[in-house]
Amino acid sequence: MLQVTPRRRGLLAITAGCLAVVAAATTALDDAVPAHVPPGAVASPDDAVVALYQDGVEILADGSVRPLPAGSGVTYLAGSRVVDPGGPGAVAGRPLADPGPDAGLRGAVLARAETSAAWLAGGRLPGAGTRFxxxxxSALLDLRALVLDGGAAVAGIEPHWRYVWPRDASFAAVALARTGHVGDAVEVLEFLASVQHDDGTFEARYLPDASGVPDDRAAQADGAGWALWAVDEVVAATARDDGPASAPSAAEVRARLSGLTTRSTDAVLALVATPDGLPPASPDYWEVSAPELTLGTAAPLLAGLEASSRTHAAWHDDAGAERAAAGAARLRTGIETTFGSAGYPREISGGPSDAATAFALPPFQPTPLRGADDAWRASVTDMLRPAGGLAPGGSWRRDGISWTPQTALYALTAASTGDRDQALHWLGWIDEHRTASGAIPEKVLADGSPAAVAPLAWTSALVVIALDELDR
Structure with missing residues (x-):
């Protein structure tokens, strides 16, 4: 999850060992950077140094999840995030999942890994048969580990990320649904329904026990849009006949998610019931105050209304479908007239581009907004950072740090719009910058070192969805 305010952790040295590139080379794909991706930005003495707070996650015999210290480089039991008892017995002086002489505990560890492997086999592996x-x-298993009991999809296990952002949770639900784990996806969305306000709006983030919010951070309007997009993806996955027999039926999905859908649709329609069809300003995924409307708020709300129209149509609710479609048409016109005429900048008044340009394209929109594809391609130049990844936008601080959520987002958009070469490029970059234990970090420093929290739910979900798009 993006955090603009620097963490008060000090500038610690990166302790991670060499990066592990775990991907199997089973296909011969071109690793060359596509011609439309500019060369990397130049490193600067002002480049920031951020610690790698954790190397990955470990699932214990009792099912609880804990972080691995930076530089762990552990080996997991097949198909799981259970550390191999026969592997390293300690990391940084702290014992890992070593059952010791207790045969019962050893059996519990192995049983936990077998349960995970069975879960993995019960769905579809994204990127199967490719070098990814x-x-x-790895991304799918990390995502599973970050979905706690009760469907709380936390952004990360490290305390400062151990919250549920509606945006991140929605992407997690889509990734789970697309890989055949529809039941898990529904639980994630049910958690969102349980914390949603009666008027359909969401706070920025929630405690994983659904007891409330962790602080007085301002609400973010995009949450209702992302929830609607996720519901539509779950409904579409349910309609496919290639899922496990245990998956919930279409009728069950509707019964469990109709309240979330109705409230979220009402909330978004209320936001865009303005003369120009545009919502008011709201903080977005940048997690900062927003004195004016951003594309990062407007485009997800459009995606939500488009998705709501499809969901209501699938549920044979013609009136609901038409109502959402009418709101979407007005909002689309408003975005194209304002943001589109200026080249899709971050803010409605103009200025530098933003990674949210991707939200104006598939898979979030059924058809690209007018001019959005050109703007999306052009945005890479200002967002590229020295290690080869992307920053959240052209006006983001020049600290040399690449952000994996935005880089994975561009991989997804490329895959969804038919630009396979660029999708492979961005996915390859992410694959090359994982931690020693194989997790995808939130950030990558100018020298290529992984930094901050690992894994991050949003990035893991984006990678899974991007690979699924390439598989189609």
Missing amino acids: AALGE
Whole structure:
């Protein structure tokens, strides 16, 4: 999850060992950077140094999840995030999942890994049969580990990320649904329904026990839009006949998610019931105050209304479908007239581009907004950072740090719009910058070192969805 305010952790040295590139080379794909991706930005003495707070996650015999210290480089039991008892017994002086002489505990550890492997086998592995098979499996297993009991999809296990952002949770639900784990996806969305306000709006983030919010951070209007997009993806996954027999039926999905859908649709329609069809300003994924409307708020709300129209149509609710479609048409016109005429900048008044340009394209919109594809391609130049990844936008601080959520977002958009070469480029970059234990970090420093929290739910979900798009 993006945090603009620097963490008060000090500038610690990166302790991670060499990066592990775990992907299996099972296909011969071109690794060359596509011609439309500019060369990397130049490193600067002002480049920031951020610690790698954790190397990955470990699932214990009792099912609880804890972080691995930076530089762990552990080996997991097949198909799981359970550390191999026969592997390293300690990291940084702290014992890992070593059952010791207790045969019962050893059996519990192995049983936990077997349960995970069975879960993995019960769905579809994104990127199977390609050089990204290991990346896809790792991202999906990390995502599963970040979905706690009760469907709380936390952004990360480290305390400062151990919250549920509606945006991140929605992407997690889509990734789970697309890989055949529809039941898990529904639980994630049910958690969102349980914390949603009666008027359909969401706070910025929630405590994982659904007891409330952790602070007085301002609400973010995009949450209702992302929830609607996720519901539509779950409904579409339910309609496919290639899922496990245990998956909930279409009728059950509707019964469990109709309240979330109705409230969220009402909330978005209320926001865009303005003369120009545009919502008011709201903080977005940048997690900062927003004195004026941003594309990062407007485009997700449009995606939500488009998705709501499809969901209501699938549920044979013609009136609901038409109502959402009418709101979407007005909002689309408003975005194209304002943001589009200026080249899709971050803010409605103009200025530098933003990674939210991707939200104006598939898979979030059924058809690209007018001029959005050109703007999306052009945005890479200002967002590129020295290590080869992307920053959240052209006006983001020049600290040399690449952000994996935005880089993975561009991989997804490229895959969804048919630009396979660029999708492979961005996915390859992410694969090359994982931690020693194979997790995708939130950030990558100018020298290529992984930094901040690992894994991050949003990035893991984006990678899974991007690989699924390439598989189609």
